[in-house]
Each structure stands twice: as structure tokens, then as C-alpha cells.
Amino acid sequence: MSMTATIPELPTQYDPKTTESKWQDAWETHQVFKADNSKEGETYSIVIPPPNVTGSLHMGHAFEDCLMDVLVRYHRMCGYNTLCLPGTDHASIAVHTVLDRQLKAEGITRYDIGREKFLEKAWEWKQESGGKIVNQLKKMGLSADWSRERFTLDEGLSKAVRTAFVKLYEAGLIYRGNYLVNWCPASLSAVSDLEVESKEVEGHLWHFRYPLSDGSGHVEVATTRPETMLGDTGVAVNPNDERYKNLIGKTITLPIVGREIPIFADELVDPEFGTGCVKVTPAHDPNDFEMGNRHQLPFINIMNKDGTLNENAGIFEGQDRYVARKNVVKKLEEDGFLIKTEKYNHTVPYSDRGKVPVEPLLSTQWFVKIDPLSQKALKFLDENNSPNFVPERWKKVYRDWLVKLKDWCISRQLWWGHQIPAWYVISETNGEITDNTPFIVAHSEQEALEKAKKDYGDTIQLEQDPDVLDTWFSSGLWPFSTLGWPDNTQDLKTYYPTSTLVTGFDIIFFWVARMTMMAGYFTDKMPFQDVYIHGLVRDENGKKMSKSSNNGIDPLILIEKYGTDALRYTLIKEVAGAGQDISLQYDRKTDESESVEASRNFANKLWNAARFVMMHLKGETPQSLGTPEIDKLELSDRWILSRFHQTVQQTRDDIKAYGLGEAAKGLYEFIWGDFCDWYIELVKTRLWDETPSREVARQTLAYVLDGTLKLLHPFMPHITEEIWQTLTQSNDQFIALQAYPAVNNSLINPDLEDSFTLLFETIRTLRNMRAEADIKPGVKVSVILQSENEQERTILESGRKYIQDLGKVDNLTITSQLEQQTEQVVAGVVGTIQALIPLSGVVDIASLRAKLEKNLGKVEAEIKSLSGRLNNPGFVNKAPEAVVQGARDSLAEAEKQAEILRERLKRLQ
Known part of the structure; x- marks a missing residue:
């Protein structure tokens, strides 16, 4: 039977859309990436940073997923028992924002429908849209074990959250109290310090006169938030400030309100700032809160939770805080208390989610004592360098953050999330929950009821705390809760601690520190060995991509246009080093990207090279052809095998050092340059005749192509799987599960x-010389190569056949001395080698010289014209800057062309 009928063949054109979806389906159907927790050997595990269930794929996700997947696929191919565990976060505030907007469109609020109905809507919405981000992650080719997919509100993770809360509470590390918190009027919830972003704004500094109660004068205070003066309960000065020592102990009468408040001394006051006199509002400022406690001042809250003023604000009750600000200033001015108003730039804390300024507000909340947790994480870092940060400079940033952490407010006034596992004891005499209402912390309501009855009798009722936990509380447990904690599961035994966390530097504080503190306390281990910090994806102007800046690029658009592999390879190759930002060249009008297009061209180059190789294999596979015997290898075969194994070594070294961008660039240079542009060209003449040399060439081509596909697979998984399947005819295997190439x-x-570097430079020079002399591609020439260096001549002699084949050389002379030339030649230089191509009988010298001189004349005329315009002050001063710059650019280009033409004429000796 003829072999030609069964020869596997790649299509003429590579179609990423069809190929990529085919292999994504196949990998999932055959559970190629399912981890086996009973497998022996070294493990490699990653739990992916869970994207918000509300989200859709953005360039940051795409970038991070690419980096993770290279590491995961590489270690899987290296034989590690590999787990990549995916999942999503319930994103309390984000979901509330979406649903509140929907309810507002219906003219109602969540309070109108109640908690139960609201949560029904939340789960319905999650079911409808929650899979969107997961499907998009699959589209990126993420090689995760989707059978282990987790969600932060699933039962297993909810159990972990309840367990963690109860353990921390019982250890005295969780407490409930009335403290000043960051309040977001938009989401109607407290937010942690980490969810507050300071923004510089143009504001004002108002100076007011506060009259002394005894009528002996006044003090001057300054504030950026005049509405808070309605809650002032004191005025503070520094005890060493000579200006005010005689006022300490006196009182002032608060304007508008009429309240008599004391003047007291406190070291916290900076005498150099402002007037040195500070109004103190303990219920609305963190520093004032501390002074209020120290000096036993009253705490007067003037703010409702929606940002309007309450009954303590008197005539301003019900006004929005910013409306009240204007009205308070107006009233103080009318009453003669306003001294002056200054423009003043200062920082204002904004809610990261609510996008509005937060309000320091006195509120009863749940807190975690952070110091015992952060100290344990610091001990791991200082004694064991655990976790290891890549790049190392982020270790200091992480350490400094742990040192300065304050207690963590973990309660949120939301409904979607983990409801706090605390139940208030309601009796006939205590029907309303207050700060003094007793409560029970338990794993379940039944457990809480049993505990409560022992202490309070059988007639009590329980009411669960309505608040939910900060989303970061559950996310902090992610590396071990996803593996089954608090149960001692086989997954936890096998894959924990995880190997690598891949994340951006902007989330070290939000998430990395949370995980290390929680893991250190609950597992006595750091949750990952390495923290690989990557940079940010920036636009063509170097600006961080974000929705608010409207400069983001939708990766799905680029995937649709160029394919997933092209986008993956671009994002990885553009990484200059760990922690470095990357910039994408992108035309927003056409959705075109030069950098992604270059990667698509690279994919096409590989595809066409593979088609050429398989055409000459005629249905045989690398396995059936066997490995070429060393003593039968020709020089070019030895060279490509050396280059291949050097590339294997360098790629492995780069990946181990998290130099993923360097690894990608090295593969690009080897595949495009060494393999496609040089080796395939070098062996072409050997492939036409049935000789032993031909078989060795076929064996080498098959061996290198097979190995190259495996090397590239972690970076471009889809195209490599497609080519490899056709090359090897392995219908029941996947390249994703093959062994990564080892170094020989x-x-x-x-x-x-x-x-060979010298040979290639020589061939390249000869090709350039042919082009300069307008020698037609099919015409063979005579070449003289002269070098006084014996080693160079030996190398040239060994590569004589390659120079002749690729340089289209008929007669090649390699000599140590150059004889006097009696005919015209075109000359070139390769290091210390002189190269000459006699032109007699090959080109019409006179016609060529005339052509070059004519072209030079045109260019010189253009230079003269452009120089005249640019030397004319009228043109330079009156023409638009873009026109003038265009003329300068054209002149520079023309001068460069003239220089090239003169050089070509000169070389026509």
C-alpha cells in the first residue's frame, strides 16, 4: 500500500480560532490536567488568585494567567505531580453594586425586598454570569484542574471561614467594639484601611475664630472639613507651645452650637502646622479619636451612614455632608467667625469600591487583633526567608507593611457574603440589640443555642449578626481552604504549602499579607514557597490600564483577531524581568497590535516550517525514524543539535529563575533564526535524493522539531499541540503530558x-552584496574570500558547501592573500575577512553605476530642497510644528539614503 494515502498533513494556513477551541475542549474532556493526590514524587501546586465572580477577562488577568500557566505546564512536563487549582471570589461589594443598580432601576432598594429575597437574586445572578470569567480563563488556555474549581461561598470554604472565625475569637484575637472606622456612604459599609485609596484633591483650608468662654479673646483653628465642627468637643494645643500655655484649662464656646468645650494639651499636636491650635472631633477623625480617649472627651456623631447629617447637627440635619459644608461656612461667615479661606491641595481617602470619599465614623464593628498574626509572619520571613520574593526587592515592601499594620476591621454592612457566626441573646427584657447585648460565637445556630441556654435559660431567642465578613477574610484562607482545611484532606497533605503565588505588586498588601498571616496562624506554615511579583500592563503611553482611565484593552478582541497563543506569547515575551511592567502597542481605532501581530507571524513561521518538515518525512514520525547516529551527523546537523541543547539549557535556567520573558525571547531566536532561517535552508539540498545523508537530515529535522514543540508548549500550548499531534500521530496522548526536553x-x-556564526555572517554579507549589485536571485556568482587568519580559513573551508548553496556561489576561492583585481568587483567585509564578487559577465557595470548615480542625484536634489526650506526662518517660524518636524524627518531619511548610495558606488571598484 502506498504511504502517500495516509500521510498526515497540516492545512496550508494556520487557523488559531478552530485549533485553539478544539484543544481546549479536548484537554477538558480527557481531564488532561486533573491532579492525582495519590501520585508519588515531588509536587508543584498553584492556587490561582480568584477573580471576582462579577468580572470579565481583562488584560491584567490575561497577563497573570499566562505567567502562571507557563510555570504550571513546565513543571507538569518536568514530571512534577502538578496541581493548578482554579476558583472565583464572591466579591461582596461588587455584587451589591450590580444588584443595587438593578433594584434602583425598578424603583426599590434591597431593604424593600429583604435579605432573603436579595440573596436569592444574588445567587441567581451568580448562576447566570458567574461562569463567564471561568470560560474566559479557559479560553486563555489555563491548564487548571477544573474538577477542583472552588468558589469562596461554597460549603467547604464557608466551613473554613466559620472555623477560622471561631478559633480566632476563642483565642482572643477577634473582638467587637465601638471604634472609628472608614465608612463608605456609597456601599453603606465599613471598609478596611487597605480598601482606602488616598487621592490628592484641590480643596480649601478654612480658618475660624473660636471665642473664649470668658470673653477674653479667641483662638484660631483651621480645617478642611468645616462641617465636622458641629461635633467638636475640644481644642488641643501642644504642651510646649508657649503661645497657648496660658489657655490650657480654659474653655471656648463652639460657634453655631453654643457648646462649651475645653482647651487641653496633647503631644500629638504639631505646633508648626497651621495655627498650632487644633479642633478636636473624636467621632470623626482618627487622631481626634485617640485624643478623645486620652482626655475623656464626649464622642458626638453628627453623620448618618448615607453621608447626610443627623439630629446632632441641629439646623443642618438631613443635609448631605458637602451641602452642609457650604452652609456651615456660610453661617460662620454671617456670624463673623470666618477669618479667611485658602486654596489647599491635600489628600482625601476614597473608598476603593464605592469610589467616594470615606467618612471616619464611630461604629460598632468586629476586629482582628493583627499584631500576633503579623509577628508570626515576620518570624517566618526573618528566620527562614519564607516566603521567598521574586524580585527580592519586594521582600522589604512586604516586611515594612507587616510592621505597621493596625487591627483589621472585618465586618461589613452587606448581605452577600459570609454572615458573621455570632448570635445575640434576645430575652423579654432585652429585645433590641445594643453594644451591651450578650452574644455567642459558634460554628452553627444550633451550637450557639445550646451554649446560650446553659448561660441564659430556655426562654431566650437568638438573632444572628446581620453583617458579613470582609471578602479578604475568606480570601486570606484561600491557599489552604481550597485544599480542604480545616479537614486534613489528602489534597492538603499532598499540595500544601503551595509552590508559587503569581500576583501583582499592587495586591501585596490586600492579599499576600492576609494569606501569610492566616496561614502562619492556622497551619504554622507559609502558604507558598515563592511569591513571583509581576508588573502591570500599561498602554502605549506607559499609563496603567484601568476601566476608570478608559485605556484598557479587551484581550478577547485580540484573541479573536490574532489567537490566544499570539497574545500569550506577546505578554510573556514583553516581560523584561520579574516585576517589570509591560507596554502593549495597540491601535484603538482598528484593534490592531504590532506586537501581537509579530507573535502571530511567529506562529505562522513555525507552522510553515513544520509543514515543510512533515512533507519530507512522508508519514514517518520522530519515533519511527529514530535518533540520528552521532558518527553519521554532518556539520550542520551537529550545529543545530548543539544550538537546540543550548536552548534547552537556557530555557530551563530562565524558567527556574522566573525569567519567563527571557525564555520566550530565547525560543523565538532559536526557532525563527537557527531552525527555520538557517538549518532548514542548509539541509534542503540533502532532502531531494535518497542518500544516507538525506535520512540523517530527516531524522535530525524530526528530532529537533519534536523537541522544539515541547520546549515551546508552555508558552504557546495550542499550536504546539496541533503540530505535535500531526507530527507524532499520537491520537491517545497529549504533548502537555510529555517529558520536557532534557539537556544532552x-x-x-x-x-x-x-x-557557524562566522559562516552565517559571511553568507549574510554575500547576500547583501548581491542585492547592492542588483544581481538577480537565480544567477550564480564567483566569490573570493580572503583572510590571513588560518583558523578563519579552516572554518570557511569546512562550510564551503553551505556558503555555495545559500550564497548562490558557483566558484568559491578561499585564500590568505588577495591578488590584484583586473576587473570590477563589489566588495564587503566580515570581521577580518574580505569578500569580493567579480561583476564581469554578471551585471552591466555601466548601467548599474548610471542607475545608482541617477538615484543619488534625485536624493541630493531632495536634500537641497528640504535644507532650503528648513534654513528659511519664514517656514520654520510660521509652519505648524508637525509640518516642520516632518521636513526634518524627511531630510534625515534622505541624507541616510544618499550615504548608502555613495557607499554602494564606492564599493563598485
């Missing part, structure tokens, strides 16, 4: 590689 040091020959 015996095949690495640096001296041979250096020799």
Missing part, C-alpha cells in the same frame, strides 16, 4: 556554534 551536554559544542 555531549551534543553541545560552543566552538562549532562560533564557527
Whole structure:
């Protein structure tokens, strides 16, 4: 039977859309990435940073997923028992924002429908849209074990959250109290310090006169928030400030309100700032809160939770805080208390989610005592360098953050999330929940009821705390809760601690520190060995991509246009180093990207090279052809095998050092340059005749292509799987599960590689000389190569056949001395080698010279015209800057062309 009927063949054109979806389906159907927790051997595990269930794929996700997947696929191919565990976060505030907007459109609020109905809507919405981000992650080719997919509100993770809360409470590390918190009027919830972003704004500094109660004068205070003066309960000065020592102990009468408040001394006051006199509002400022406690001042809250003023604000009750600000200033001015108003730039804390300024507000909340947790994480860092940060500079940033952490407010006034596992004891005499209402912390309501009855009798009722936990509380447990904690599961035994956390530097404080503190306390281990910090994706102007800046690029648009592999390879290759930002060149009008297009061209180059190789394999596979015997290899075969194994070594070294961008660039240079542009061209003449040399060439081509596809697979998984399947005809196997190429040091020959570098430079020079002399591609020429260096001549002699084949050389002379030339030649130089191509009988010298001189004349005329315009002050001063710059650019280009033409004329000796 003829082999031609069964020869596997790649289509003429590579179609990423069809290929990529095919393999994504196949990998999932065959559970190629399912981890086996009973497997022996070294493990490699990653739990992916869970994207918000409300979200859709953005360039930050795409970038992070690419980096993770390279590491995961590489270690899987290296034989590690590998787990990549996916999941999503319930994103309390984000979901509330979406649903509140929907309810507002219906003219109602969540309070109108109640908690139960609201949560029904939340789960319905999650079911409808929650899979969107997961499907998009699959579209990126993320090689995760989707059978282990987790959600932060699933039963297993909810159990972990309840367990963690109860354990921390019982250890005295969770407490409930009335403290000043960051309040977001938009989401109607407290937010943590980490969810507050300071923004510089243009504001004002108002100076007011506060009259002394005894009528002896006044003090001057300054504030950026005049509405808070309605809650002032004191005025503070520094005890060492001589200006005010005689006022300490006196009182002032608060304007508008009429309240008599004391003047007291406190070290916290900076005498150099403002007037040195500070109004103190303990219920609405963190520093004032501390002074209020120290000096036993009253705490007067003037603010409702929606940002309007309450009954303590008197005539301003019901006004929005910013409306009240204007009205308070107006009233103080009318009453003669306003001294002056200054423009003043200052920082204002904004809610990261609510996007409005937060309000320091006195509120009863749940807190975690952070110091015992942060101290344990610091001990791991200082004693064991755990976790290890890449790049190392982020270790200091992480450490400094742990040192300055304050207690963590973990309660949120929301409904979607983990409801706090605390139940208030309601009796006939205590029907309303207050700060003094007793409560029970338990794993379940039944457990709480049993505990409560022992202490309070059988007639009590329980009411669960309505608040939910900060989303970061559950996210902090993610590396071990996803593996089954608090149960001692086989997954937890096998894959914890995880190997690598891949994350951006902007989330070290939000998430990395949370995980290390929680893991250190609950598991006595750091949750990951390495923290690989990547940079941000920036636009063509170097600006961080974000929705608010309207400069983001939808990765799905680029995937649709260029394919997933092209986008993956671009994002990875553009990484200059760990922690470095990347910039994408992108035309927003056409959705075109030069950098992604270059990667698509790279994919096409590989595809066409593979088609060429398989055409000459005629249905045989690398396995059936076997490995070429060393003693039968020709020089070019030895060279490509040396280059291949050097690339294997470098790629492995780069990936181990998290130099993923360097690894990608090295593969690009090897595949495009060494394999496609040089080796395939070098062996073409050997493939036409049935000789032993032909078989060795076929074996080498098959071996290198097979190995190259495996090397590239972690970076471009889809195209490599498609080519490899066709090349090997392995219908029941996947390249994703093959062994990553190992280094064969015996095949690495640096001296041979250096020799071929010289040969390639020589061939490249000859090609350029042919182009300069307008020698037609099909015409063969005579070439003289002269070098006084014996080693160079030996190398040239060894590569004589390659120079002749690729340089289209008929007669090649390699000599130590150059004889006097009696005919015209075109000349070139390769290091210390002179190269000459006699032109007699090859080109019409006179016609060529005339052509070059004519072209030079045109260019010189253009230079003269452009120089005249640019030397004319009228043109330079009156024409638009863009026109003038265009003329300068054209002049520079023309001068460069003239220089090239003169050089070509000169070389026509």
C-alpha cells in the first residue's frame, strides 16, 4: 500500500480560532490536567488568585494567567505531580453594586425586598454570569484542574471561614467594639484601611475664630472639613507651645452650637502646622479619636451612614455632608467667625469600591487583633526567608507593611457574603440589640443555642449578626481552604504549602499579607514557597490600564483577531524581568497590535516550517525514524543539535529563575533564526535524493522539531499541540503530558556554534552584496574570500558547501592573500575577512553605476530642497510644528539614503 494515502498533513494556513477551541475542549474532556493526590514524587501546586465572580477577562488577568500557566505546564512536563487549582471570589461589594443598580432601576432598594429575597437574586445572578470569567480563563488556555474549581461561598470554604472565625475569637484575637472606622456612604459599609485609596484633591483650608468662654479673646483653628465642627468637643494645643500655655484649662464656646468645650494639651499636636491650635472631633477623625480617649472627651456623631447629617447637627440635619459644608461656612461667615479661606491641595481617602470619599465614623464593628498574626509572619520571613520574593526587592515592601499594620476591621454592612457566626441573646427584657447585648460565637445556630441556654435559660431567642465578613477574610484562607482545611484532606497533605503565588505588586498588601498571616496562624506554615511579583500592563503611553482611565484593552478582541497563543506569547515575551511592567502597542481605532501581530507571524513561521518538515518525512514520525547516529551527523546537523541543547539549557535556567520573558525571547531566536532561517535552508539540498545523508537530515529535522514543540508548549500550548499531534500521530496522548526536553551536554559544542556564526555572517554579507549589485536571485556568482587568519580559513573551508548553496556561489576561492583585481568587483567585509564578487559577465557595470548615480542625484536634489526650506526662518517660524518636524524627518531619511548610495558606488571598484 502506498504511504502517500495516509500521510498526515497540516492545512496550508494556520487557523488559531478552530485549533485553539478544539484543544481546549479536548484537554477538558480527557481531564488532561486533573491532579492525582495519590501520585508519588515531588509536587508543584498553584492556587490561582480568584477573580471576582462579577468580572470579565481583562488584560491584567490575561497577563497573570499566562505567567502562571507557563510555570504550571513546565513543571507538569518536568514530571512534577502538578496541581493548578482554579476558583472565583464572591466579591461582596461588587455584587451589591450590580444588584443595587438593578433594584434602583425598578424603583426599590434591597431593604424593600429583604435579605432573603436579595440573596436569592444574588445567587441567581451568580448562576447566570458567574461562569463567564471561568470560560474566559479557559479560553486563555489555563491548564487548571477544573474538577477542583472552588468558589469562596461554597460549603467547604464557608466551613473554613466559620472555623477560622471561631478559633480566632476563642483565642482572643477577634473582638467587637465601638471604634472609628472608614465608612463608605456609597456601599453603606465599613471598609478596611487597605480598601482606602488616598487621592490628592484641590480643596480649601478654612480658618475660624473660636471665642473664649470668658470673653477674653479667641483662638484660631483651621480645617478642611468645616462641617465636622458641629461635633467638636475640644481644642488641643501642644504642651510646649508657649503661645497657648496660658489657655490650657480654659474653655471656648463652639460657634453655631453654643457648646462649651475645653482647651487641653496633647503631644500629638504639631505646633508648626497651621495655627498650632487644633479642633478636636473624636467621632470623626482618627487622631481626634485617640485624643478623645486620652482626655475623656464626649464622642458626638453628627453623620448618618448615607453621608447626610443627623439630629446632632441641629439646623443642618438631613443635609448631605458637602451641602452642609457650604452652609456651615456660610453661617460662620454671617456670624463673623470666618477669618479667611485658602486654596489647599491635600489628600482625601476614597473608598476603593464605592469610589467616594470615606467618612471616619464611630461604629460598632468586629476586629482582628493583627499584631500576633503579623509577628508570626515576620518570624517566618526573618528566620527562614519564607516566603521567598521574586524580585527580592519586594521582600522589604512586604516586611515594612507587616510592621505597621493596625487591627483589621472585618465586618461589613452587606448581605452577600459570609454572615458573621455570632448570635445575640434576645430575652423579654432585652429585645433590641445594643453594644451591651450578650452574644455567642459558634460554628452553627444550633451550637450557639445550646451554649446560650446553659448561660441564659430556655426562654431566650437568638438573632444572628446581620453583617458579613470582609471578602479578604475568606480570601486570606484561600491557599489552604481550597485544599480542604480545616479537614486534613489528602489534597492538603499532598499540595500544601503551595509552590508559587503569581500576583501583582499592587495586591501585596490586600492579599499576600492576609494569606501569610492566616496561614502562619492556622497551619504554622507559609502558604507558598515563592511569591513571583509581576508588573502591570500599561498602554502605549506607559499609563496603567484601568476601566476608570478608559485605556484598557479587551484581550478577547485580540484573541479573536490574532489567537490566544499570539497574545500569550506577546505578554510573556514583553516581560523584561520579574516585576517589570509591560507596554502593549495597540491601535484603538482598528484593534490592531504590532506586537501581537509579530507573535502571530511567529506562529505562522513555525507552522510553515513544520509543514515543510512533515512533507519530507512522508508519514514517518520522530519515533519511527529514530535518533540520528552521532558518527553519521554532518556539520550542520551537529550545529543545530548543539544550538537546540543550548536552548534547552537556557530555557530551563530562565524558567527556574522566573525569567519567563527571557525564555520566550530565547525560543523565538532559536526557532525563527537557527531552525527555520538557517538549518532548514542548509539541509534542503540533502532532502531531494535518497542518500544516507538525506535520512540523517530527516531524522535530525524530526528530532529537533519534536523537541522544539515541547520546549515551546508552555508558552504557546495550542499550536504546539496541533503540530505535535500531526507530527507524532499520537491520537491517545497529549504533548502537555510529555517529558520536557532534557539537556544532552555531549551534543553541545560552543566552538562549532562560533564557527557557524562566522559562516552565517559571511553568507549574510554575500547576500547583501548581491542585492547592492542588483544581481538577480537565480544567477550564480564567483566569490573570493580572503583572510590571513588560518583558523578563519579552516572554518570557511569546512562550510564551503553551505556558503555555495545559500550564497548562490558557483566558484568559491578561499585564500590568505588577495591578488590584484583586473576587473570590477563589489566588495564587503566580515570581521577580518574580505569578500569580493567579480561583476564581469554578471551585471552591466555601466548601467548599474548610471542607475545608482541617477538615484543619488534625485536624493541630493531632495536634500537641497528640504535644507532650503528648513534654513528659511519664514517656514520654520510660521509652519505648524508637525509640518516642520516632518521636513526634518524627511531630510534625515534622505541624507541616510544618499550615504548608502555613495557607499554602494564606492564599493563598485
